[in-house]
Amino acid sequence: MKKLLPTSTSGSLPKPSWLAQPETLWSPWKLQDDELVQGKQDALRVSLQEQHRAGIDIVSDGEQTRQHFVTTFIEHLDGVDFENRKTVKIRNRYDASVPTVVGPVARRKPVFVEDAKFLRQQTDQPIKWALPGPMTMIDTLYDAHYQSREKLAWEFAKILNQEAKELEAAGVDIIQFDEPAFNVFFDDVNDWGIACLERAIEGLKCETAVHICYGYGIKANTDWKKTLGTEWRQYEEVFPKLQQSNIDIISLECHNSRVPIELLELIRGKKVMVGAIDVANHEIETPEEVANTLRTALKFVDAENLYPCTNCGMAPLPRDVASAKLSALSAGAAIVRKELEA
Numbered sequence: 001m002k003k004l005l006p007t008s009t010s011g012s013l014p015k016p017s018w019l020a021q022p023e024t025l026w027s028p029w030k031l032q033d034d035e036l037v038q039g040k041q042d043a044l045r046v047s048l049q050e051q052h053r054a055g056i057d058i059v060s061d062g063e064q065t066r067q068h069f070v071t072t073f074i075e076h077l078d079g080v081d082f083e084n085r086k087t088v089k090i091r092n093r094y095d096a097s098v099p100t101v102v103g104p105v106a107r108r109k110p111v112f113v114e115d116a117k118f119l120r121q122q123t124d125q126p127i128k129w130a131l132p133g134p135m136t137m138i139d140t141l142y143d144a145h146y147q148s149r150e151k152l153a154w155e156f157a158k159i160l161n162q163e164a165k166e167l168e169a170a171g172v173d174i175i176q177f178d179e180p181a182f183n184v185f186f187d188d189v190n191d192w193g194i195a196c197l198e199r200a201i202e203g204l205k206c207e208t209a210v211h212i213c214y215g216y217g218i219k220a221n222t223d224w225k226k227t228l229g230t231e232w233r234q235y236e237e238v239f240p241k242l243q244q245s246n247i248d249i250i251s252l253e254c255h256n257s258r259v260p261i262e263l264l265e266l267i268r269g270k271k272v273m274v275g276a277i278d279v280a281n282h283e284i285e286t287p288e289e290v291a292n293t294l295r296t297a298l299k300f301v302d303a304e305n306l307y308p309c310t311n312c313g314m315a316p317l318p319r320d321v322a323s324a325k326l327s328a329l330s331a332g333a334a335i336v337r338k339e340l341e342a
């Protein structure tokens, strides 16, 4: 990006009410068959238009074609039985009924590649595409086949690499892996989590990002955050190794979080997508608030590496709230950009 402080979102944006129940995760589709295919494309167009209107520089599909950022990808793979469900604890936080790995996992055909081609046709701006990271994928499954979190993660990394290469060929500029699990399983992250991520990006020429956050603004996450104390130092555990990794961009949560901002020093040299928009409340940030978050981050991130962003996805928010937050992000970035260029 030549433009200073290019803005983007973490990924998901609200879906229109004619496509899926608003403000709901795993919301069932309201359309079927061909109507669903066209409905998803229309929603993608609307979501893109919203991003254009708000002046977002690096745009995405707003995840309009997927029900959930992890499950939808897994649904397309062999070896996972969605009928045979088991209850597990997700990210050590809440119980969920999840599918079972019953055999070797494999990607028989591309998952999001057609959607990415469609997005590419709709815009000349840089596009970012989100995929789940290997560690977050294994954390939303019961594994009755490999019986090893690490083995399963390596298999997923290979599959993600196949998908990522095709997304790159479809014209995606930045491929992002969502790894909220990196904020929980520190030993595994350092032992094999980051290595698996590097396997997933092997051979890619486009830019790559990892998004590590404290989750959507849903109750299980906000309750968990209350147990984390006054300082959230989770990033401190994984940043040193990430700084040494081949990942180009690190996307993280800042505004309204209790992450000590000086932890950004640990990833000096990397590009950083700084979360300047809180996705866990409905209050709209003022441009000046966004600008303040960015100014603080600039003490630890060189200006050419700073990418203003949201803390996480905005799928569970009302559409008008998400839309106003996008505008605030853009306006706040514009203030600081002007200061830097002065």
Ligand SMILES: [Zn+2]
Pocket (backbone or CB within 6 Å): 010, 180, 211, 212, 213, 214, 215, 216, 311, 312, 313
């Ligand atoms: Zn997130």
